[in-house]
Amino acid sequence: MPNIASILRAEISRVARKEVRAEIETHKKASVTHRASIAELRRQVSALEKELRRVAKGVARSTAASDSDAEAAGGTKRRFSATRLAAHRAKLRLSAASYGRMVGVSGQTIYHWEQGKARPRAAQLESLAAVRDLGAREVAERLATR
Template sequence: MPNIASILKAEISRVARKEVRAEIETLKKASVAHRSSIAELRRQVNSLEKELRRVAKGAKRPSTAVDSDNDAAAGTKRRFSASRLTAHRAKLGLSAASYGQLIGVSGQTIYHWEQGKARPRAAQLENLAAVRDLGAREIAERLTTR
């Protein structure tokens, strides 16, 4: 004759498993719904970011008819080229740290500029232009005085 306690225990565990299974099903359905809504929201955010970049890019472009008076008042607009920076530093035979010392930045910053990971600010562009105008002797003098 089976023990009534073991039968009762087995029945309770069976009913509990059935209840847990039902609860887990509803949680799974909710989870799937949440995941799909999250994916849709991500797609919307990506499209909005893309649109924002496109609009910002269009807004940053200056008009083609620029007065020469504006250029003179604002100073000449400096352009930056990573390959030219690398070529100039190689021509002088300087390390990135030494070249950075001339400009007032670190050697790591020079590497980032050369690799295109970063761009110099306006004041740093002016310093770059000033260093480009110097000769090899003047550069050597500046490096020895610092």
């Protein structure tokens, strides 16, 4: 006759393993989900750090360029506005190429400045300021002589 204590011990052990296995399964699923989200967050952090380095590099360049531009201008700092440039060119009724000849750059450069794809250097800002002070007649005379 089998020993009741050993049968009871075996049954308790089986039920305990079943309960532990069910509990471990839920933890495994949660662990897999957490690991996937951690991996995604790491990718996002990496991309953001890369973007931050790129932006910081651009800001460092622009501040260095503006500092050197301000020094080259003899301390007079000029501001630039793409919309004002476009409005002034429209007011004078000039093509980008003609306006560019007045400033000493190409028409394509004028388009890039107006679209905000590029910014003029200090010497070019001075040329823009000189053209901005001219009236339509003076601009027409200068273009006729060039």
